[in-house]
Amino acid sequence: MKRKKLITLLGAAAISLSAAVVGAAIKQPTPAQAASNKKSVKDKSFTFAKTWRTKWYSTYYLTPSPMEIYKTGLKSPWTGENVKTVMGVVPKTAKTMVVTPKKMHGDDWLILTPAGARNNADTHALTSKLEKLNGKKHRVIFEANPDNGKVINQFFKSEKLAKKYGNHHFKDMTYSEISPR
CATH class of the missing domain: 1.20.5 (Single alpha-helices involved in coiled-coils or other helix-helix interfaces)
Known part of the structure; x- marks a missing residue:
């Protein structure tokens, strides 16, 4: 039993x-x-400062269209596409740019790299500063080489300012010697 x-x-x-x-x-x-x-791309969104969120103009021939910066994305002046800006790793197929902060020449820069990029060919470095132009302060967005921080392009809030000051060298910035501007 x-x-x-x-x-x-x-x-x-x-x-x-x-x-x-x-x-x-x-x-x-x-x-x-x-x-x-896992957290989605939306959960890792990078938010631009309010002072950056507008349409920006340049006379540089490699940026034929204006750059529009939104809260968590931008309309790329390089490709004309709307892309999300995120921090961290994202799928290679997503239309996103990964944002990484970096200090160069004493300024804080945002390094924008397309998701899945294998080299720096499509990587851009941006910073924003208030600059004095003709006695008035204007916000300017500078684009630089992400490796050395030397300015290759600058964006202004109006086409008129871009045409007038597009080739101006600001004293507090380091410019590339081979800048095509």
Whole structure:
């Protein structure tokens, strides 16, 4: 009799144990579920300062269209596409630019790299400063080489300012010698 009870007890324990293992296995997310549970690009959005959020103009021939900066994205003057700006790693297929802060020549710069980029060919460095032009202060966005911080382009809030001061060298900035401006 004891033997039958022992076998029954062991059988019930084995069934309970296998049910627990199957239940635990069901609760484990698949790789696809795990990826979808990670924070989305939206959760990692980079927010531009309010002083940056507007349309910016340049006379530089490699930026034929104006740059429009939004709260968490921009209309690229280099490609004409609207892209999201994020911090961290994003899928290579997403239309995003990864933002990384960097200090160059004493200024704080934002390094913008297209998601999935393998080199710096499409990487841009931007900073914003108040500059005195003809006795008035104007905000200017400077674009520089992300490797050395030397300015290659500058953006203004109006086409008139861009045409008038597009080739102006500001004393507090370091300019590239091969700048095509």
